[in-house]
Amino acid sequence: xxxxxxDANWHKSSYSNGSGDNCVxxxxxxxxxxxxxxxxxxxxxxxxxxxxxxxxxxxxxKLAPAV
Numbered sequence: 273x274x275x276x277x278x279d280a281n282w283h284k285s286s287y288s289n290g291s292g293d294n295c296v297x298x299x300x301x302x303x304x305x306x307x308x309x310x311x312x313x314x315x316x317x318x319x320x321x322x323x324x325x326x327x328x329x330x331x332x333x334k335l336a337p338a339v
Contacts, residue, residue, distance in 0.1 A: 277318055280307060
């Protein structure tokens with residue numbers, strides 16, 4: 273499945289710090305899939321999952337203790 277990442281509307285994580293370290297970006301694609309990429313190295317591409325997997329990730333992340 274081909275995803276148009278160049279047209280994606282990326283959003284930096286609110287948990288990313290301002291120093292440029294540990295930054296990730298998320299985009300919901302027009303296909304309904306979700307993409308995550310490293311802000312520092314965008315040329316590496318993105319990790320792409322379907323909406324069910326994304327929702328499971330979000331639900332589990334909410335349960336994780338803060339670090």
